[in-house]
Amino acid sequence: MSGIKPPFTAATALQKVKAAQNLWNTRDPASVVQAYALDTIWRNRDQFIRRGRDEAAAFLTKKWTYEGDYRLRKEFFAFTDNKIAV
Structure with a gap:
């Protein structure tokens, strides 16, 4: 990072x-996930992301689509x- x-x-x-x-x-999922381990695990409220960077990038893409002013x-x-x- x-x-x-x-x-x-x-x-x-x-x-x-x-x-x-x-x-x-920056809201650039591909760049953001590079700062995390390949097997990263995240929690966002009631949602758990357990499959590493690819799932995290997909999560961020969706999140920032509906949270435009985030x-x-x-x-x-x-x-x-x-x-x-x-």
Whole structure:
């Protein structure tokens, strides 16, 4: 995604959060899913995406079709050397 990898500092954790937010707000499913593991698992409200990037990309395509004004805003809460809470 942004090349920012652990260990994180407060500054690099915030940069990573902003990079993720900016990527999501491109609304380009093919680009967004590249930031996730091949076997990624997501939950969106009552829906679970369990089949990796392809299913995630299909989900995002559908989501952004009916949520035309969708904008993700990530808030940075905390970090450790290898994890970020948003």
